Amino acid sequence: MNANSSGWRPAMPADEETVYPAGSTHTGNRALMVEEPLIFEISNSLNCGVDLPEPEPGRPSRLGNLARDRQLGLPGLSQPEAVRHYTRLSRQNYAIDCGIFPLGSCTMKHNPRLNEQVARLKGFADVHPLQPEGSVQGALAVIDELAHWLVTLTGMHSVAMSPKAGAHGELCGILCIRAALEARGEMREVVLVPESAHGTNPATAAFAGYRVETIPATADGRIDLGALRQRLGTDVAALMITNPNTCGLFERDMVAISEAVHAVGGYVYCDGANFNAIVGRVRPGDLGVDAMHINLHKTFSTPHGGGGPGSGPVVLSEALAPFAPLPIVRRTAEGTLTLIEEETAEADAPESFGRMTAFHGQMGMFTRALSYMLSHGADGLRQVSGDAVLNANYVLRSLEDVLDAPYAHAGPCMHEALFSDAKVAEGISTLDIAKGLIDEGFHPMTMYFPLVVHGAMLVEPTETESKATLDQFIAAMRSVAGRANDGDTSLLQAPLHAPRRRLDETGAARKPVLVWSEVSQFERVE
């Protein structure tokens, strides 16, 4: 068996031995792709990245009996070893800066570097949330200007800026709705969601204490207005609807839907994660929406995924605006900007439901989003949605003969193209197609979502991909889908060329091994 560069190698289960054919290389590395061990395997508790003084012997601990009595088990590496370990690992990763990231619903678009330059300007990057207001007028102006753009683009009354991601924004919107109902003296129990909803929608409603009920979809992938009307009643607090929806389709009946919900005294929450498909063309306020989060990190670029920062401001109708969370940026009579916080809320925002974040929100995201908006201008933002929809329809029409496209008959899609596994041969699945794409050098599309479509494959190319890139992706998809339709069982083994073969993804998520003492099945190879 070959040892890798550090002298350690994991004891691999027999079926993984084929990944490293005996004698392929002395080190186990493949060209510049280094077989990277776990950090625990290359570390040594005597090593440390910094030079720390030895604790004085016999000195009593200030923590008394709270002091740790055994090793923490943290890996010990010198600085260059730590840097190289993570840099080598990062080369096995895939990122939007490496290639197209066609994850439907996620809107993984290019982040213009101008945004980064602006966010790194010292006046923005070094600002502290506890600085006196007089010294952060520029930062408050960014929040205020961004709020103005968001309200204008959505045709809404006002915006709560502090929520830190889409799901957090959903909670903000639903809490506004609950506060508005309580102000009316009403305790409604139910939130309705369509079948195709993103998982965060029912989760948010349940978290806020509501019972979730599902409204079915029609054969053309949209919410069934008849079924909605039938279910509506005075126990319904809100409808949470995504528009364009997660099948990549515009909810054409949106005005009628809003009117029906309002007629029974309920509110319309719109999941605005897909706003990039309509920005500059449709104003949700004109469709009767009461609250909608905007994923700044999707529609207005900025890097995300892998836990990167998000920001989910919530635009509100006039009816819900009084209940918005603190803090609120306001312009004073003297023209300066000020924050309404707990101390001033009684006079200036008496109906606010409270606070969702310690401070003002994601400042770094605000500067990036505003930089994106100002550099595109109103006409540029309109082109964003046009190009996003054009690219998605190019993908849809280029693949619909090899992959079943369940709603393609109903006309063009919006910003994402949805396919199913209906044409795929027995025994081969959507997962196998995704793994096959990895071998072709592409990050897979979103799989098995939305749930309304069997074996769903949701492709969102975004507007920042060139035709050349889309053509490469389409060619790869056509090849892999063709093999899946022909029953090519070698796909069941894919990926064959990635640093790792098929992993137990559920096990990795549900039972992550994060503690050194549990990593016991590794052996030293001299």
Ligand SMILES: *Cc1c(COP(=O)(O)O)cnc(C)c1O
């Ligand atoms: C991304 C997304 C969300 C959640 O947004 P986060 O910023 O990830 O919390 C909700 N709904 C839809 C449709 C989404 O695509």
